[in-house]
Amino acid sequence: MRSHSEVVVVGGGIVGSSIAHRLASTGVRVTVIERDSIGSHASGFALGLLNPTNETGNIEALNHLSFNLHKQQLDVVQDESGVDAHVLTMPHIELALAESEIPDLKVEVARINAFSNFKSSWLEPDEVRKMEPRITDNNYGGVLVEDVIMLDSYNLTLATGQAAEARGVDFVLAEATGIVYEKDKAVGVAVGSDTIACDAVVLALGPWSGTASLWIDIDIPIVPQKGEIVRVEGFEHPLRIHLHGMVFGDSCSVVEKADGATWLAATVENGTGFNVTPSGKALESLSQRGMRMIPELESHQLVLHTACMRPVASDGDPILGKVPGKEGMFIATGTGGKGILLAPVIGRALADLITTGETDYEISEFGLDRFS
Numbered sequence: 400m401r402s403h404s405e406v407v408v409v410g411g412g413i414v415g416s417s418i419a420h421r422l423a424s425t426g427v428r429v430t431v432i433e434r435d436s437i438g439s440h441a442s443g444f445a446l447g448l449l450n451p452t453n454e455t456g457n458i459e460a461l462n463h464l465s466f467n468l469h470k471q472q473l474d475v476v477q478d479e480s481g482v483d484a485h486v487l488t489m490p491h492i493e494l495a496l497a498e499s500e501i502p503d504l505k506v507e508v509a510r511i512n513a514f515s516n517f518k519s520s521w522l523e524p525d526e527v528r529k530m531e532p533r534i535t536d537n538n539y540g541g542v543l544v545e546d547v548i549m550l551d552s553y554n555l556t557l558a559t560g561q562a563a564e565a566r567g568v569d570f571v572l573a574e575a576t577g578i579v580y581e582k583d584k585a586v587g588v589a590v591g592s593d594t595i596a597c598d599a600v601v602l603a604l605g606p607w608s609g610t611a612s613l614w615i616d617i618d619i620p621i622v623p624q625k626g627e628i629v630r631v632e633g634f635e636h637p638l639r640i641h642l643h644g645m646v647f648g649d650s651c652s653v654v655e656k657a658d659g660a661t662w663l664a665a666t667v668e669n670g671t672g673f674n675v676t677p678s679g680k681a682l683e684s685l686s687q688r689g690m691r692m693i694p695e696l697e698s699h700q701l702v703l704h705t706a707c708m709r710p711v712a713s714d715g716d717p718i719l720g721k722v723p724g725k726e727g728m729f730i731a732t733g734t735g736g737k738g739i740l741l742a743p744v745i746g747r748a749l750a751d752l753i754t755t756g757e758t759d760y761e762i763s764e765f766g767l768d769r770f771s
């Protein structure tokens with residue numbers, strides 16, 4: 400463990416690893432402190448979908464910027480690390496499972512086509528089945544979006560971490576327990592009885608970000624949101640489509656990934672605290688949702704059932720930028736269900752802020768100061 404780094408990043412999920420990689424790419428000496436292991440929480444168990452077209456609102460522009468950055472740097476981090484992130488490009492179908500969904504979904508086609516790098520069209524029910532005959536005939540059509548990306552989020556996090564390491568980042572497997580200040584300037588991170596001296600600290604603790612409230616004397620309004628995913632196998636031919644729909648009022652993705660398993664994702668459960676025990680209720684619910692879209696899934700065998708936690712802010716938006724009132728303190732969290740997608744833009748924006756004090760990426764509305 401180094402006794403001094405210019406920047407210490409607390410948290411070795413996709414967010415902390417991306418910031419470290421970007422900082423190291425610009426020549427900054429960085430230490431990442433990770434309590435468990437790289438990508439051992441949500442970053443390692445996410446679905447791995449990169450689709451910036453499925454969300455509107457104030458985060459939409461960052462989603463698209465980050466998608467484009469992924470396209471530029473996926474090869475870079477895989478080459479630098481030698482880790483294959485199992486990147487697949489595939490079509491996405493947003494399936495209408497009720498007639499009442501048709502008008503709103505048809506509006507989506509024009510909205511998505513406004514982005515120059517995405518093509519979208521409306522598929523009638525028979526066209527849906529022509530693209531993929533295993534999809535239920537009890538469908539009302541769907542929105543086709545060409546070329547979304549599906550990858551292995553654990554491998555991507557590992558690739559990003561190892562690429563950062565190859566650029567000189569020091570990874571320390573330990574728990575950060577506090578910040579050392581001189582007046583209101585961060586000068587170190589406490590790790591048990593040791594201190595790593597530094598000029599700047601990034602808090603990237605994911606769903607545990609709230610515990611750092613005590614370190615900065617400001618409430619960080621982040622809670623864990625439980626999400627479960629079921630993996631099954633049994634298809635004779637690969638299902639190379641990311642199929643998504645609203646089933647019984649709940650969101651459901653069905654996709655066969657590079658590991659050969661079909662992933663049914665994901666539940667959204669609030670108020671469970673840090674409990675990540677997979678539940679029978681989620682298994683039943685995800686199976687039912689999947690079978691509504693692809694009836695043949697009924698005969699498939701369970702391979703793996705996982706649960707992890709999204710870091711969610713009280714207003715649902717990310718928390719990115721400087722910590723108010725504390726010199727040299729930065730925060731990056733609250734990425735909810737989009738952290739894998741957002742990681743590259745967060746990496747760049749935070750690295751800019753730390754090294755130059757400003758960034759061209761429009762993150763000002765996501766500051767921690769919005770809660771004060």
Ligand SMILES: Cc1cc2nc3c(=O)[nH]c(=O)nc-3n(C[C@H](O)[C@H](O)[C@H](O)COP(=O)(O)OP(=O)(O)OC[C@H]3O[C@@H](n4cnc5c(N)ncnc54)[C@H](O)[C@@H]3O)c2cc1C
Pocket residue numbers: 409410411412413414415432433434435436437438439440441442443444445446447448449573574575576603604605606607624625626627628664665666707708709710731732733734735736737738739740741
């Ligand atoms: C079921 C599910 C599906 C998802 N699917 C997608 C998807 O398809 N696409 C997408 O873009 N996003 C998806 N997400 C969201 C994405 O996984 C998260 O937004 C992202 O992983 C959060 O990354 P993070 O680095 O902030 O947090 P984490 O991955 O939780 O990492 C935080 C790290 O901080 C460490 N830590 C905490 N406290 C300390 C401490 N005191 N000292 C040292 N280390 C500490 C933890 O051990 C942990 O490793 C999904 C999430 C879930 C739950």
